[in-house]
Amino acid sequence: MAIARIAVNGVAPARRRSQLAMAWGRYKKDRLAVVGLAWVILFLVIGIIGPWIAPYNYATTNFLTANQGPTWQHIMGTDNLGHDMFSEILWSVQNALEVALGATLISFIVGVALGLWAGLKGGWADMVVMRLVDFMFAFPTFFMDLILVTKFGRGMGPILFAIGITGWAGYARLIRSLVLGMRNGEMVEAARALGATQPHIMRKYLFPNVMNNMIVALAFGIPGDLTVMAGLSVVGMGLRPPLPSFGNMIAAAGSNMLGYPWLMYFPAGIFALTLLAFLFVADGLQEALNPKGGF
């Protein structure tokens, strides 16, 4: 059958490779991105199973073993309350992921909705949204996070909400500019000529075409939100102890850097590697999903 087809048309039938497979093909070429992805996946897995494999509970203190260096009992040492650092890190991964993913998702949804609306509707809607974006950019976001956290408390939910609600401006601006570029383009004109309605154009034409860019923006946004979360801890407004978080651990280790350096090395090292891994993945995605760049 296939042979007959070739004979008739003079061309081989198109290879059945999906867009995704081709994107993966491009992604694979970037070694760093692959390594980064492996680390991110490991991070995600630990985020899910961390609490089960952790040898100690994050709240377990033991003053007899406080401030110990790495031993077989505590492979990453213990802090001044005798918390097992390895367990603390395993638990923090979960907290970090929950906050970072949740906050990024909130920013993303708000940003995409407002950006699409502003870009497609234009006029006063565009005006209002963009002035709001300008405000968000002009106003120190971190300060806003501090205010929100102070107001609503230092739990998981408030921090997630605070970081999420202040981070949407970038997404909105990006998606608006992309939509503006397409709104008067041939594709939308052709769709309108076929009788497509505005919501339909938004859903089937605009959104899928900005998706690639949005995924990349998301991948860059997650490490950003992780950093903000840690930053809040450093100024003492992060997750309330004993909930473990990278920021808390790093902030606590800072004052004892010379005496108990392992308290800094492990959390800061893992945190830095994680940020780097996310950035490599984002970079790789940008390469792989950009239909214009390619090979």
Add this chain to the structure above:
Amino acid sequence: MVQALLTVENLHTEFRRAEDVIYAVNGVSFTVAPGETLGIVGESGSGKSVSVLSVLGLLRGTGRVTQGTARFGSTDLLKLKRRQLEDIRGRDIGVIFQDPMTSLNPTMRIGDQIMEAMLTHHFVGRKAAYNRSIELLEEVGIPDPQTRFRNYPFEFSGGMRQRVMIAMAVACEPQLLIADEPTTALDVTVQMQVLSLLQKLRETRRMSVVIITHDFGVATNFCDRIMVMYAGKVMESAPLEEFLKRPAHPYSVGLKSSIIEVGQTNRVLLPIPGTTQQLTEPPRSCPFVDRCTMAQDACRETLPQLRQLGGADHWVACLRAEEVVRHAG
């Protein structure tokens, strides 16, 4: 005379810019009879696309229709609400655009896009739409339609994409097909293929076609009637035969003598001197006067209206049309 399918009367369209207004279309009237092919010819910026897009409510940016009517059947397209117009576009009036490379949605399979044209208008059900898409792909000359149905636009060449666009435009069996420079972005060899495809579809479906082009060769090969536009006004409108035999407007004569004909190596090409002006105000005298070889004082003072030439179905907007005919003949 048969009831016209589309009657546009006294259409005015303008684009508001920051400091001034561009008067793109200034009182265009034309009719398209059922089964007729009208070719709208003119250089860039003569308002040929804008006048048709105005009728369809597809103007971009600040474009606005300020005057006129466009009766399609018994409805005035310019008075319809957006929703009602969306129902007509794509179902009763199909549109093909110039650039097939950018007009298709790169994230959707070709077949889905053709099906969508039908499903949007509830033309047929999902299953029937699938079968019809395959048929349409076959009809527009895409080999192996079952496989191609599942391909994305980037897997097609320009000519093939234009065929897909055509399939989408005729999917709902429109009575009127509007082709806005359908061959401009294509290779010369592919141009002829696409044109003959359009010709075939026109004949099997007996639909009316309005083809906008600046390629005189395309117009003379394809149309029953030619309408020449300049500066947002109709300069001349006549059946093809009549137009070729007795062009009555200096601009039409100029256009005709600036075409390269295959095999004629000794003929001198006569380009029309000058360029089109920006239409920052509506023309009060003949808009072509500065480039016209036959201009007189009267041409600078009055705005010539479309008038019938002789007894034939030949309309022209020139004070000296009779002399032009005699001169050229």
